[in-house]
Amino acid sequence: MAEHEPTLRRVTVAVFVCALAFPFVASGYHLYQGAQVLILAIALLGLNLLTGFNGQISLGHGAFFAIGGYGAAILVAKLGLPYWLAIPVASLVCFGAGFLFGFPALRFGGLYLALATFALAVATPQILSYKGFDAYTGGSQGVSLAKPHAPFGLNLNGDQWLFLFCLLWAAALYWAATNLARGRIGRALIAIRDQPIAAETMGVNAALYKTTCFGVSALYAGVAGGLSAVAVGFVSPDSFGLSLSLSFLVGIVVGGLASLGGVLFGALFIEFVPNIADQLSVNFGESAKALPGAIYGVLLILIMAVAPSGVAGAIQAAIRFLARGARA
Amino acid sequence: MNEFLHQLASGLALGGVYAIMALALVMIYQATQLVNFAQGEMAMFSTYFAWKLMDSGWPYWRAFAATVLVSFVGGVVIERVVVRPFAKAPVLASVIVFIGLALIFNALAGWLYGYSVTSFDTPFSGRSWFGNVYMSAHESGAVVVSLCVLAFVYAFFRFTPLGLAMRAAAQNPVSSRLVGIRVGWMLAIGWGLAAAIGAVAGMMAAPIVYLDPNMMFGILLYAFAGAVLGGIDNPFGAVFGGFVVGVLGNLLGAYVVGAEVKLSVALAIIIGVLVWRPSGLFGRRLVARV
Numbered sequence: 001m002a003e004h005e006p007t008l009r010r011v012t013v014a015v016f017v018c019a020l021a022f023p024f025v026a027s028g029y030h031l032y033q034g035a036q037v038l039i040l041a042i043a044l045l046g047l048n049l050l051t052g053f054n055g056q057i058s059l060g061h062g063a064f065f066a067i068g069g070y071g072a073a074i075l076v077a078k079l080g081l082p083y084w085l086a087i088p089v090a091s092l093v094c095f096g097a098g099f100l101f102g103f104p105a106l107r108f109g110g111l112y113l114a115l116a117t118f119a120l121a122v123a124t125p126q127i128l129s130y131k132g133f134d135a136y137t138g139g140s141q142g143v144s145l146a147k148p149h150a151p152f153g154l155n156l157n158g159d160q161w162l163f164l165f166c167l168l169w170a171a172a173l174y175w176a177a178t179n180l181a182r183g184r185i186g187r188a189l190i191a192i193r194d195q196p197i198a199a200e201t202m203g204v205n206a207a208l209y210k211t212t213c214f215g216v217s218a219l220y221a222g223v224a225g226g227l228s229a230v231a232v233g234f235v236s237p238d239s240f241g242l243s244l245s246l247s248f249l250v251g252i253v254v255g256g257l258a259s260l261g262g263v264l265f266g267a268l269f270i271e272f273v274p275n276i277a278d279q280l281s282v283n284f285g286e287s288a289k290a291l292p293g294a295i296y297g298v299l300l301i302l303i304m305a306v307a308p309s310g311v312a313g314a315i316q317a318a319i320r321f322l323a324r325g326a327r328a
Numbered sequence: 329m330n331e332f333l334h335q336l337a338s339g340l341a342l343g344g345v346y347a348i349m350a351l352a353l354v355m356i357y358q359a360t361q362l363v364n365f366a367q368g369e370m371a372m373f374s375t376y377f378a379w380k381l382m383d384s385g386w387p388y389w390r391a392f393a394a395t396v397l398v399s400f401v402g403g404v405v406i407e408r409v410v411v412r413p414f415a416k417a418p419v420l421a422s423v424i425v426f427i428g429l430a431l432i433f434n435a436l437a438g439w440l441y442g443y444s445v446t447s448f449d450t451p452f453s454g455r456s457w458f459g460n461v462y463m464s465a466h467e468s469g470a471v472v473v474s475l476c477v478l479a480f481v482y483a484f485f486r487f488t489p490l491g492l493a494m495r496a497a498a499q500n501p502v503s504s505r506l507v508g509i510r511v512g513w514m515l516a517i518g519w520g521l522a523a524a525i526g527a528v529a530g531m532m533a534a535p536i537v538y539l540d541p542n543m544m545f546g547i548l549l550y551a552f553a554g555a556v557l558g559g560i561d562n563p564f565g566a567v568f569g570g571f572v573v574g575v576l577g578n579l580l581g582a583y584v585v586g587a588e589v590k591l592s593v594a595l596a597i598i599i600g601v602l603v604w605r606p607s608g609l610f611g612r613r614l615v616a617r618v
Contacts, residue, residue, distance in 0.1 A: 057423055059365075104603045110419040111363055112602055115552050118365065119595040122549050126589045242545060246427060253424055286442060293435030300428030304421050305413055 007319075012174075012261070019167050023160040031159040032231070033271060038166040039227045041267035044251045045177050045260060046220020051249075052258035053181060054213045055193030057110050060117030062245035063124040064218040066235075068094050068225025070128065073143040073235045074136050083148050083230045087169075091222035098218020102211035121245035128237035142236030145229065162231050169223060177260050180216070189213060190258075221248075247274075250296045253303055255310050262312030333462045335582045336575060341467035342536065342550075343574020344474030349529045349551030350558070350566040351481060352522040357560050359498040359518050360415075362422050366429035367526050368548030370406075372541060373433045374399040374527030375534050376441045379448055388451040392531060396524045403523025407516040437541040448534035470532040477528055478567055481521075494518060546591055550577060553594040556601050559611020569609070573597055 022034055047061050071090030075081040081089070101120075105113050129140040137143065150161035180186055191199035192206050200206050229235045247270045255266030274292045281288035307314055349367065356364045374395050381391035406429070414425050452469030463471075485491035496504040497514035505511050529551075530544065537543050550573050558569025573594065581590040601608060 051420065055418075055420060057420055059423075059427070104599055111361070111423070112556075112606070114365070114419075114423050115363060115556065116595075116598055116602060119549055119552065119591075119598045122545050123589075123591040123595040126591045130589050130592075131586065246431065249424065249427060257420075287439045289443060290435040290439035293431045294439070297428040297431030297433075297435060300431065301410060301425050304417070304424050304428075308421065 008261070015264070016167075016171055020164075023156070023163045028159060031163045033275070035159075035163045035166045035231050036228075037264075037267045037271045038163070038170040039224045039231065040248075040251060040271055041263045042166075042170050042173055042227070043221045043224035043248055044255060044263035044266050045173055046217040046224070047248050048252045048255070048258065048260065048263055049177060049180065049189070049220070050213055050217035052252055052256075053186060053193065054189045054210065055110065056105065056210060056214065057114040058117045058214075058217070058245075059114055059249060060120035060124070060245050061217070061221045061248045062240050062242070063117075063120045064094050064098055064221035065225035065228070065244065065248075066124055066128060066240035067097055067218075068222030069229040069235045069240070070137060070143070070225075071222065072226035073145050073229045076230075077143050077145045078136060083145070084165075087223060087226035087230065090226045091219045094222025094225070095215045095219040098221075099211055099215035101218070102214030105214055106207050106210055117245075118242075121242045125237040125241045128240060137237075140237055142234060144234045147233050148230060166227050166231065169227060173220060173223065174260065177220075181260060185209075247296070250300060253300055253310060256312030257308065257310065259310065259312035262310055265311040330462075331582075332579075335578045337462035338467055339575035339578030340571065341463060341470045341574075342533075342578065343554075343571035344471045345529050345533045345536075345547060345570075346550045346554045346574045347567040347570025348474050348477050348525050348532075349547060350555040350570040351478065351563055352525040352529070353551060353555050354560060354563050354566040355481075355518055355522045355525070357555075358563075359494075359515050362419070362426075363552070363555075363560070364522065365423065365426040365548075366433060367522065368544030368551075369430040369433035369437075370399070370403070370523050371526035371530035371547075372544040373437050374402075374523070375448065375530035375539060375543075376437050378527070378531055379446065379534075379539055380441070382449055388449060392451075395527050395531065399527035400520040400524040403520035404516045406523070407519035411519065412512070412516075434541050441541075443541060446539040448531070448539045450535040466535050470536070473528065473532055477525060481525070481563075484521075490517070546594075549591060549594045550574065553597040553601075555608075556598050557608055559608030561612055562608070562610045565608055565610030 019034075019038075023031055026034065043061065043065055046064075047058060050056050050058055050061075068087075068090045071093050072083070072086040075086035075089060076083050105116070128137055130137075131139065133139075147158050148161065148165075149158055150156040154161065156164070181189075188199065188204045188209050191202070191204060192209055196206060251266030251270045252263065253266075254269045255262030255264070273295055277288050277291040280291065303310055309316070349371070352367055352371075353363055356362060356367075377398060378391050378395040381394060382388060386394070410425065410429060411422075414422050417425075450466040450469065452465040485495055493504070493509045494514045494517060496507075497509050497511040498518070501511045504514075529547070533547055534543065537547070551570060554570035554573045555566040556569070557573060558565030558567065560566065576597070577590055577593045580593050581587040585593065
């Protein structure tokens with residue numbers, strides 16, 4: 001692993017530079033899709049910290065995504081905050097929500113946490129459209145907000161600026177996640193996942209780490225939700241259902257559990273598979289609607305059976321194989 | 329008062345469905361310490377299968393029997409082919425595989441039968457039973473069917489050699505193997521039974537909630553709530569919990585929070601129980617040896 005680190009850094013920088021150039025070669029809808037990929041990647045980073053590194057199963061991260069999205073939308077549309085301020089504020093709310101949810105989560109073993117978060121995911125759309133919150137959430141209508149323009153008189157159109165804005169967030173959060181995962185904290189998280197009792201014996205405060213990890217993970221999802229609200233210009237209860245939470249799970253499994261770079265593959269996957277299925281439905285009618293679910297389901301099982309480390313693991317294995325070939 | 333009794337009665341009918349769903353969950357949990365997240369979607373798929381049979385002219389009870397049988401075989405096959413390879417995998421891998429299964433069944437139902445909401449026949453049509461004005465004929469029938477399933481399961485595990493072998497295999501796999509019980513097959517039969525019971529739950533629920541590929545999400549959630557409330561390792565507790573959350577969900581939905589947020593009641597029950605009494609009302613306290 002260590003010997004690949006300079007390579008990894010070079011690849012990361014290369015990807016970042018390519019992404020920086022992207023808004024100046026692509027336009028319109030492709031830029032919007034690109035921004036969506038970055039947003040999903042941020043959410044996957046958070047979920048992977050929690051599930052991949054810390055071993056806590058969340059089937060309900062769509063709920064934190066929703067809190068971030070609704071939080072940002074309400075702050076912008078009802079309270080008049082600028083969007084760049086609304087996103088961090090909403091994500092802090094998410095951190096709080098995640099931390100609080102992490103408390104009971106401590107007492108549940110892995111399975112119970114999966115149950116509780118599954119319940120959270122199923123109930124989220126209903127809670128969001130609850131009549132009592134209508135004044136803020138707009139009920140089943142949702143909330144719309146205006147799309148932002150480039151600041152400082154930069155010569156960028158709205159789509160270009162949005163992409164770059166998402167890229168900045170994604171890069172910063174990726175950097176933060178790698179630092180978290182690499183050092184003392186990351187080792188503690190992994191130790192809690194693999195050997196909880198040994199970790200506690202070594203003086204790791206498992207309760208604190210687990211709740212904080214849940215909070216940080218929710219914060220990531222919240223940033224992603226907030227960015228999504230700004231990018232789409234609209235939030236409504238139906239977009240935060242169980243399928244969103246499950247697609248996050250698919251994303252980290254495809255990208256590779258406990259792989260931070262892998263989230264990019266996961267995000268590309270869950271952004272484009274439903275898209276392609278939509279295009280196919282023009283030719284094949286309604287039955288194409290079943291395609292993403294079928295692909296997701298089959299891949300989840302296949303990856304767990306054949307390549308539990310996902311795309312990132314496969315690439316690592318390939319690099320190792322090539323390196324060995326070059327040395328021989 | 330009339331309205332209240334009506335809500336209570338229809339809560340009992342739904343509670344019967346939740347109870348047998350919860351029982352199916354507990355059956356797999358006892359043997360593997362895992363919760364089958366695909367249980368709901370498997371039941372939904374079975375229900376579609378029954379609908380297809382009836383659509384092609386089969387009478388209700390023949391379709392019912394055929395569906396239960398096919399679901400049993402399907403459950404056994406799924407255990408053997410999909411679940412078995414992950415027997416020693418960590419919980420996370422198993423949960424992911426169950427979610428994969430759920431997604432596959434959901435997609436399969438949508439692909440084969442379409443996404444439109446369909447009505448589903450009930451064998452208990454006509455006037456309500458015994459002058460019971462608070463329940464429709466189907467609701468009364470659903471309660472009776474749930475009770476029959478419960479009686480059947482109880483008798484099976486209590487009075488048959490196969491049931492005894494399955495209980496032994498779940499409780500102590502190693503010793504069971506030593507006395508000649510084929511533990512692997514007991515697990516597979518457990519999956520088959522759970523699938524068959526789930527199919528009954530689906531067929532009883534479909535006339536109430538209507539048939540569509542997403543019909544079982546809410547029901548599965550309530551079954552989870554029932555199982556957690558009663559104690560996920562205790563079949564009687566889970567059944568009791570299923571009835572309780574059925575009634576509770578209906579009453580709270582009607583009088584306190586509003587029917588649109590009924591699912592949140594299940595969420596609140598699950599979290600509440602896990603916070604205050606993680607082993608449920610009748611569950612064993614889990615003590616792990618370090």
